[in-house]
Each structure stands twice: as C-alpha cells, then as structure tokens.
Amino acid sequence: MPKRNYGWVFLLSLVAFSAAPGLCEQWYKGALHVHSLRSDGDAAPEVPVSWYKEHGWNFVCVTEHNQMQNRERFRDITENSGPTPEHVAMLKDKFGATWVEQVEEKGKSRLRLKTFAELETRFNETGSFLLIHGEEITSLMSGPHVNGLNIEEEIPAKAKAEAVPAARAYAEAVAEQEAKMGRPMLTILNHPNFAEAVTLEEMLQLPDYRFFEVFNGHPSVNNWGHERKGYPSTDQYWDAVLTMRLVKGQNNPLYGVASDDAHNYFNFGTGEANPGRGWVMVSASTLDAAVLMDAMKAGNFYASTGVILDSILREDTGLSFKIKEERGVAYTTKFIGSKNGCSTESHEYKDPNGEIPERASRVYGDEIGEVLAESKNTAPAYRFSGNELYVRAIVISDKPHPNPFREGDLEMAWVQPVPAN
Ligand SMILES: [Zn+2]
Ligand SMILES: [Zn+2]
Incomplete structure (x- = not known):
C-alpha cells in the first residue's frame, strides 16, 4: 500500500502501540491556557x-500575556x-497569613505576586x-496569540503584527529554545x-503549526x-x-485542543472567562512535562468539554474508542473526514448584506470535513474504506454544559485525526 504521509504513519505506530491495553499509560487532565493577576486575570x-x-486537574500551564x-x-x-x-483577606484566609506578602511603599499597599x-x-x-511554565505570546491590537508551553525564556511579541510572519516567528522562537534546551515544547x-x-x-501558510484551539x-x-x-467554526x-495539508502532501497533522483561557475566578457564568469549561486528557506514562509534551505531539490526547473517553485506538485501519457513559446521558459520535479527490474549491465569503468582510476566511464546499458515519454506540468505531484522506471524531452528548x-x-469531546494510508 503506498504511504503518502510518512510523518503521520510514524506517529501513528507510536500511538497505536502506546494505547494498547496492558501498558502503563494513564490519563492526565490538563489546563493549557490560564491567566492571573500577573496579566489580565482577576486573581492572584x-x-x-x-x-x-x-477540582481534579493533574497539570496546569500558566500562560500569561507576554x-x-x-x-x-x-x-x-x-x-x-x-x-x-477583600481579595487579600481571602488569600490570607485560604493560604495563610505568612504566605501572603504585602508591602507598604510611598503610602500605597502592594501585593507581591508569587513566582x-x-x-x-x-x-x-x-x-x-x-x-x-508557559507564555501566551500575544500580538496586541490584532494578530495571533500563540501559547509556548514548557518553554524556558520569555519570547517577545510583535505589536500590530501581520498574522503569518508573527505566528511563524513565534513558532521559530519556541523551536529554537527546544533545540537549545533539548526538551520538548509545544506551540499552539x-x-x-x-x-x-x-x-x-493564513493558517494554510503555517504548515509547521501542529496544534490549535478547537475550543477556547x-x-x-x-x-x-x-x-x-x-x-x-473552528471545526470547519x-x-x-x-484536508488542504494532505492534498498538498504536507506531513504535519493539525491537532485540536480545548482550553479555558481562564481570567475570572470570582463570578461564574456565561459571559465570564471561567476555569473548567474545556481541557485536554493526555495519555502518558508519567506526570512529567517532557513526557506530556511528547504524548501530545504524538496525538495521544483528546479535547473535552465534559465527555470522557477511553481506549482510543488511532490505527492505520481506522479509529475506535469507548465513551465513559454517564447514567441518563445519550451520546452521538460523528466521524468526520474528507475523501480522496474531494473538491477543494473555495469562494469568497459574503455577509448577509452581500459584503465581503475584511478578515473573512474563504468558504469551502461540503466535501471538506463531511460526516462519514454517525454512531449512537458507546464504543464507536470507524474502519477506513480506502476512500478517505483522514478521519477524526466529535462526540456530542445531550447533557448541557454546567457553565457553557x-x-x-x-x-x-474531540478525538484527534487519523490519516488514511
Ligand atoms: Zn489570547
Ligand atoms: Zn489567553
């Protein structure tokens, strides 16, 4: 069988192996995008x-702006x-009076933020x-926001930057540190x-990007x-x-993460940027930053806003997994992909008034990311027919998100794509 995408095939062999039963892998729940008073969050x-x-998370990447x-x-x-x-009083109450450091300077009372x-x-x-340790490399005013995770040194942002050169420069800066430090880091x-x-x-001009936020x-x-x-939509x-990467023969898959981008820790509700809305579950042997980064680079994770999965098998024959069933909740799995020879035609977007918005993306046809199969089963499986470029899965429950x-x-939940060989 001809193998078009060697990079994917290599990664897949790792994934299929590590997800096999009996090996010492476990799921770690992680927050990839979190702010505090160090930038524009509302809490220390x-x-x-x-x-x-x-609340049961296993790892947290603190990613302040710049x-x-x-x-x-x-x-x-x-x-x-x-x-x-009141915030300072709450900190003293919760973490102890000796933990909280308050200084008086020129008639002002100041709180020292922990390192x-x-x-x-x-x-x-x-x-x-x-x-x-991480950073949200943030082009202010407009332009890309990029998370550098497990990085060592601060990466300066470009203000009012064009999206493509700025995003490319941020990814290169992370890659440079990765080579220099000899440990895996992530660019999202x-x-x-x-x-x-x-x-x-613009994203199509950034083939080195392997991760993006499908949910924030x-x-x-x-x-x-x-x-x-x-x-x-982020799914489209x-x-x-x-599809466009595979059609062009580019090896890099794009994986989707879910994150909170949490800023608000006091008032909870729709309209606030609260913790707990979206996260990743990473299958790894130990809770270690390098191991987690490598597991994510191998696609060994899924994104969730509440649905919990297990036994994910991303193999060259297809994709299967199990849904951890909650009593009284129904699940629909959509296997999504594009087929060989699908139309990659696109046209300019026009808004309801017939205008073309300045920063609109082009519109692709229904053959890009079509629903290949649907399942109500809690052990859904998709077998390649030989006609697909890739398959990925979305699981939608009928349970309302508690803080949507x-x-x-x-x-x-979103399961990472598997390329067809
Ligand atoms: Zn941002
Ligand atoms: Zn952010």
Whole structure:
C-alpha cells in the first residue's frame, strides 16, 4: 500500500502501540491556557492553580500575556482594579497569613505576586499535580496569540503584527529554545477567531503549526464562527486545514485542543472567562512535562468539554474508542473526514448584506470535513474504506454544559485525526 504521509504513519505506530491495553499509560487532565493577576486575570496566581488542583486537574500551564512567571511583580491593592482588600483577606484566609506578602511603599499597599518556582514548591505533588511554565505570546491590537508551553525564556511579541510572519516567528522562537534546551515544547495557535487573529488562508501558510484551539472557553473567541465577520467554526477551520495539508502532501497533522483561557475566578457564568469549561486528557506514562509534551505531539490526547473517553485506538485501519457513559446521558459520535479527490474549491465569503468582510476566511464546499458515519454506540468505531484522506471524531452528548461558553452548549469531546494510508 503506498504511504503518502510518512510523518503521520510514524506517529501513528507510536500511538497505536502506546494505547494498547496492558501498558502503563494513564490519563492526565490538563489546563493549557490560564491567566492571573500577573496579566489580565482577576486573581492572584495561587487562586487559579489551587482551583484546578482542588477540582481534579493533574497539570496546569500558566500562560500569561507576554511574560514568564519568574519576574518580581507587585500589584497595588485598591478598591477598584487589581487585588482588592477583600481579595487579600481571602488569600490570607485560604493560604495563610505568612504566605501572603504585602508591602507598604510611598503610602500605597502592594501585593507581591508569587513566582512560578514558589507556586511549584507549594502545589506540585509527584504523580498527581504538576505546573508547567508557559507564555501566551500575544500580538496586541490584532494578530495571533500563540501559547509556548514548557518553554524556558520569555519570547517577545510583535505589536500590530501581520498574522503569518508573527505566528511563524513565534513558532521559530519556541523551536529554537527546544533545540537549545533539548526538551520538548509545544506551540499552539490560540483562538483563531478572536479579534481577527488568523484566517484560514493564513493558517494554510503555517504548515509547521501542529496544534490549535478547537475550543477556547473565553466568551469572545467565536468558537462556533461569526456570520457577519465571515469566520468559519473552528471545526470547519480544522477540516479545511487538515484536508488542504494532505492534498498538498504536507506531513504535519493539525491537532485540536480545548482550553479555558481562564481570567475570572470570582463570578461564574456565561459571559465570564471561567476555569473548567474545556481541557485536554493526555495519555502518558508519567506526570512529567517532557513526557506530556511528547504524548501530545504524538496525538495521544483528546479535547473535552465534559465527555470522557477511553481506549482510543488511532490505527492505520481506522479509529475506535469507548465513551465513559454517564447514567441518563445519550451520546452521538460523528466521524468526520474528507475523501480522496474531494473538491477543494473555495469562494469568497459574503455577509448577509452581500459584503465581503475584511478578515473573512474563504468558504469551502461540503466535501471538506463531511460526516462519514454517525454512531449512537458507546464504543464507536470507524474502519477506513480506502476512500478517505483522514478521519477524526466529535462526540456530542445531550447533557448541557454546567457553565457553557454559549447558552445551550452540550458537553462534547474531540478525538484527534487519523490519516488514511
Ligand atoms: Zn489570547
Ligand atoms: Zn489567553
């Protein structure tokens, strides 16, 4: 059988092997995108970290805008912005009066924000909880936001940057550090539909990107598309990129992650950027940053907003998995893919008034990312017929998300794509 995509085939052999029963792999639940008062979040860094730890997450990547968390930083304690006196009192109550560092300077009271090393010392627990250092490299005003995970040094952002050169420069900066430090790091294109970040055509010029956020919990990111602006849903975006890469013979798969992009830790509800909306489940041998990064690079994970999976087999014969059934909840699995020889024609997007929005993505036909099969089974399986370019799966439950990105959202999961040979 001719093998078109050697990179995928190699990764797949690893995945199929490591997901086989009997090996010492387990699932680790992770938050990939989290903010605190160090950037524009509304709580001191220990608040998000302890929230995730108390709610059963195994690892958290703290990703502030344009900064690592090893800088000395203070925030004025005021009634209006930054930490309020009530916030400081809550910190003392929860974490102990000696943990909270308050300094008086020129008549102002300031809160010292904990560093990454201090958070690690207090919260890390071998085998059950791990902090991973990261940064959201953020082109301000417009342009891409990119998460660099497990990185060592701060990567400067470009202000008002063109999407493609900026995103390329961020990925290169992470790759350079990866080579220099000799440990795996991750580059993720965040929320492509936020503030005109990265159109589909721009993403097609970034074949080195292996990860993007198919789901981000921040209320402003347009996961499900934007009719007036001409943004496709992130799922349509994903299928167009997967298909066009395969048609062009590019080896790099694109994997989809779910994240919270959490900023708000006090008021919970739709419209707030809260923790707990979307995460990844990574299958790995140990809770170690390098092992987790490598597992994700091998596609050994899925994205979830509530649906839990097991026994995922991504093989050259197809894709199968099990759904952890919750009593009274029904599940629909859609196997999605494009077929060999599918039409890759696209046309300009026109809004309901017939105008072409400035940052619209082009519109692709129904043959890109079609539903190849549907299943109501809790052990769904798809076998390649020999006619597909790839298959991936979305599981949609009928259970409403307890704190949805958008009213009416149901709990879901996204399984990573498998190429057909
Ligand atoms: Zn962002
Ligand atoms: Zn963010």
